[in-house]
Amino acid sequence: MPELPEVETLRRDLSSLVLGEQISSVSVTNLRSIRAHTSAEEFSLPLLGSTIVAISRKGKFLSFTLNPRKGRRFALVAHMGMSGQMRNFAVGDDFPKHSHIRLELAGGSCLVFVDPRTFGQMYLDELDHFEFAASLARLGVDPLNQAELVGQAVERYFQSGVGVKWLMLDQSIICGIGNMYADEILFRSHLRFDRPGRSLDSRERGELACAIPEVLNEAVALRGSSLRDLQYRDVNGAIGGYQKMHLAYGREGQECLRCSGFIERIFLKGRSSFLCRSCQR
Numbered sequence: 109m110p111e112l113p114e115v116e117t118l119r120r121d122l123s124s125l126v127l128g129e130q131i132s133s134v135s136v137t138n139l140r141s142i143r144a145h146t147s148a149e150e151f152s153l154p155l156l157g158s159t160i161v162a163i164s165r166k167g168k169f170l171s172f173t174l175n176p177r178k179g180r181r182f183a184l185v186a187h188m189g190m191s192g193q194m195r196n197f198a199v200g201d202d203f204p205k206h207s208h209i210r211l212e213l214a215g216g217s218c219l220v221f222v223d224p225r226t227f228g229q230m231y232l233d234e235l236d237h238f239e240f241a242a243s244l245a246r247l248g249v250d251p252l253n254q255a256e257l258v259g260q261a262v263e264r265y266f267q268s269g270v271g272v273k274w275l276m277l278d279q280s281i282i283c284g285i286g287n288m289y290a291d292e293i294l295f296r297s298h299l300r301f302d303r304p305g306r307s308l309d310s311r312e313r314g315e316l317a318c319a320i321p322e323v324l325n326e327a328v329a330l331r332g333s334s335l336r337d338l339q340y341r342d343v344n345g346a347i348g349g350y351q352k353m354h355l356a357y358g359r360e361g362q363e364c365l366r367c368s369g370f371i372e373r374i375f376l377k378g379r380s381s382f383l384c385r386s387c388q389r
């Protein structure tokens with residue numbers, strides 16, 4: 109599932125490709141990908157003739173700010189779900205299977221939303237007075253865009269009796285972390301996934317607060333992680349590079365690279381957690 113680093117990579121690439129472009133044609137071939145709308149027309153009509161004037165991100169959501177020919181600016185929001193990709197093609201190219209939404213741009217390129225598992229979606233939204241998609245206000249602090257607020261947000265973890273991994277996955281506190289980066293952050297912090305937030309001592313609290321932005325920034329620098337299913341691809345179809353740096357996620361049965369232990373995989377609450385019991389306490 110694309111998490112913050114993968115979506116930030118998309119945002120950066122798209123900003124250099126489609127900013128200032130006008131949408132000339134919209135095609136929707138799977139209504140599940142626009143399930144917030146009652147019809148393809150309701151989704152498509154406001155987009156036609158609109159110009160992309162900004163591309164922002166909060167957590168795992170991408171938001172295009174659109175300037176219509178008439179009326180007020182609005183947002184086109186995209187969430188990649190489990191397997192969503194936002195790809196850039198030339199008009200006339202062969203599109204991959206599961207290309208559910210196509211936005212043709214006046215400059216001759218085509219933005220394509222590809223999503224085999226259809227958990228992702230795109231929808232139109234109002235902008236709030238910060239020119240941000242209104243529906244994203246429910247999300248907590250973004251660890252890249254609001255780095256100065258991460259320390260305060262993490263304090264909420266330390267008041268809770270819930271396991272620290274589940275707190276990191278709660279998008280209303282800090283947004284953008286999913287199962288994969290939670291495991292990498294916990295490994296770097298020497299913490300088990302099920303340690304209650306309020307059981308952490310001051311050294312552990314400090315390590316966790318530092319590890320969150322560190323791991324995410326390092327992953328952005330390597331253009332995100334593509335796992336064995338290769339379902340994360342960038343706008344040009346290339347894979348990321350951070351999976352080679354994973355120390356916990358996906359390494360079950362392998363030696364811990366920090367101590368003499370082994371990485372274990374544990375299934376809990378419908379998710380896999382990867383950890384080394386010898387050096388994560």
Ligand SMILES: [Zn+2]
Binds near residue numbers: 385387
């Ligand atoms: Zn270890």
